[in-house]
Amino acid sequence: MNQYVNVTNADTPMRDGTIKLHGPEGFEGMRKAGQLAASVLDALAPFVVEGVTTAEIDAKARELMIAGGGIPATLGYRGFTHSCCTSINHVVCHGIPADRKLKDGDIINVDVTPILDGWHGDTSRMYLIGDVGVKARRLVDVTYECLMLGIEQARPGNRMGDVAHAIQAFAEKHRYGVVRDFCGHGLGRLFHDAPEVVHAGRPGTGPELKPGMFFTIEPMINIGKPAVKMLEDGWTAVTRDRSLSAQFEHSIGITETGCEIFTKSPAGLDRPPY
Numbered sequence: 001m002n003q004y005v006n007v008t009n010a011d012t013p014m015r016d017g018t019i020k021l022h023g024p025e026g027f028e029g030m031r032k033a034g035q036l037a038a039s040v041l042d043a044l045a046p047f048v049v050e051g052v053t054t055a056e057i058d059a060k061a062r063e064l065m066i067a068g069g070g071i072p073a074t075l076g077y078r079g080f081t082h083s084c085c086t087s088i089n090h091v092v093c094h095g096i097p098a099d100r101k102l103k104d105g106d107i108i109n110v111d112v113t114p115i116l117d118g119w120h121g122d123t124s125r126m127y128l129i130g131d132v133g134v135k136a137r138r139l140v141d142v143t144y145e146c147l148m149l150g151i152e153q154a155r156p157g158n159r160m161g162d163v164a165h166a167i168q169a170f171a172e173k174h175r176y177g178v179v180r181d182f183c184g185h186g187l188g189r190l191f192h193d194a195p196e197v198v199h200a201g202r203p204g205t206g207p208e209l210k211p212g213m214f215f216t217i218e219p220m221i222n223i224g225k226p227a228v229k230m231l232e233d234g235w236t237a238v239t240r241d242r243s244l245s246a247q248f249e250h251s252i253g254i255t256e257t258g259c260e261i262f263t264k265s266p267a268g269l270d271r272p273p274y
């Protein structure tokens with residue numbers, strides 16, 4: 001069976017392991033969903049400050065997604081009951097919004113996925129709270145560079161391993177650990193679809209990238225070792241060694257010549273300082 005399948009907007013989305021190749025309608029849908037997602041993170045920037053709780057960020061994120069005509073994909077997703085993920089300091093990903101107040105020196109990832117007209121725009125950024133130490137700031141900067149170096153490799157003819165290798169090489173040059181337990185993913189009319197997008201790997205390996213493929217790249221980088229531990233709540237992933245972790249995420253589409261970043265910030269706020 002063919003690993004790749006051409007799809008149209010009218011097709012019923014199925015999680016059947018095939019890698020979907022989308023046409024212009026898909027690009028248009030993802031552009032709109034991605035821009036809504038990015039504008040939600042833009043609008044959150046002045047709000048993600050010392051003293052605010054992650055539950056308040058969640059409420060604001062939900063409000064912004066709904067005001068933009070979208071609905072939060074995470075709300076009710078596999079039992080997750082919030083509109084975004086808020087991952088502070090040593091939390092790697094999937095932090096659950098709660099009554100924890102942000103404090104001076106925290107670093108936090110906010111990850112949003114609005115569904116707009118059936119398309120998923122999935123993106124996350126780091127926010128720095130007040131006076132953040134130089135080690136944490138450097139981690140955040142390197143993690144953003146990792147994402148962009150991965151995106152640079154996202155073009156027809158390259159393979160997923162080329163994306164992974166670019167990310168891993170840069171992270172490890174800084175003696176950071178690349179998380180293996182969570183990956184990027186295909187998306188579109190489905191939230192999580194094939195292919196799996198690993199963030200560490202060998203060049204020339206994995207699925208070939210073809211025009212019309214939509215997927216996220218979302219490296220999680222730790223100051224310490226890559227190993228992750230799940231908390232009792234079944235969602236929150238933390239670094240085993242309690243070292244700080246950072247993540248950035250974009251949703252992209254492979255074009256004839258390279259890729260389009262659907263979730264680029266309309267306000268130019270892709271990375272801190274905002």
Ligand code: MF3
Nearest residue numbers: 074077080085094111113122
């Ligand atoms: N947005 C996350 C991702 O990048 C997924 C969150 S699923 C949730 O894939 F249920 F934890 F919200």
Ligand code: CO
Nearest residue numbers: 122216218249
């Ligand atoms: Co994602």
Ligand code: CO
Nearest residue numbers: 111122123249
């Ligand atoms: Co996400």
